[in-house]
Amino acid sequence: MMNSEKVYIEGYVVGFMVDSTGTREKRIQVSSGEIVSIDESFIHKSITPEKVKIPRMVADWIKFAKFEDYHLLGAMDAIATSGRKNLYEWFREDDNMDLFARAWLDGYEVEKEKRYIITLKSSKQKLYYHTEHEDYIFSSYDGVFYSEYHTKTDLEENGMSWVFDCPGIKIEEVDE
Incomplete structure (x- = not known):
């Protein structure tokens, strides 16, 4: 048989x-x-839509909105009043509304953000994020609870975006 x-x-x-x-x-x-x-x-063809790539902040918002039982339009409307300026600016750019909808409906992959090492030129101290206390410090100490790699989004969300405009700061992109 x-x-x-x-x-x-x-x-x-x-x-x-x-x-x-x-x-x-x-x-x-x-x-x-x-x-x-x-x-x-x-032959049977798969008609699975390709997942779009979106920034981490957008993925976080979609995850939050779905957890809160928003529907697509509600999630899109709430971006304007969320207080998340970077998210709102991204959403209003080019075709990002369509991209948001496709990510919501078909799934998504999170873009890998560039990561940076930030160093004071005068003292050679690096900017670290203290993962336990959740704050930033310039230090020569490279300890267990410190992260020396930063994304632009993380720095902007934590009031540290000024480092990109400061002539006394050296910014080094990290290869992944």
């Missing part, structure tokens, strides 16, 4: 061929890298 369990393979169409009987087959590259030929009638 033959097992009638359905199986699906994942791959991408990379070409086609027609055999001597006239049967048209698609050439599929499967995840292992191997290329197989499959009769076209057996």
Whole structure:
């Protein structure tokens, strides 16, 4: 007795061929890298929308709004009164309203934000975020509870955006 369990393979169409009987087959590259030929009638295409990439602050807002049982329009309306200036500015730019809606409906990936090391030029002290006390300090000490890598969003949200405009500050982008 033959097992009638359905199986699906994942791959991408990379070409086609027609055999001597006239049967048209698609050439599929499967995840292992191997290329197989499959009769076209057996292929089912996935119509999963591609996830959009959004900044962390937008992802945080979507997570909050869904937790609070907002609907899409309510979540979009509430951005203006949220007190989150950076979120509101992002939302009003270009096609970001559409991007927000797509992220809400189809899912999203969070963009990796650039990270920086901030150093006082005069004393060579680095800006650290004390994870236990949740505050920023300039120090030569590199301790367990300190983080020396900062995103622009984190700095802006914590009143530290002035470091980007200060001539006495050295800003170094960190490669990830």
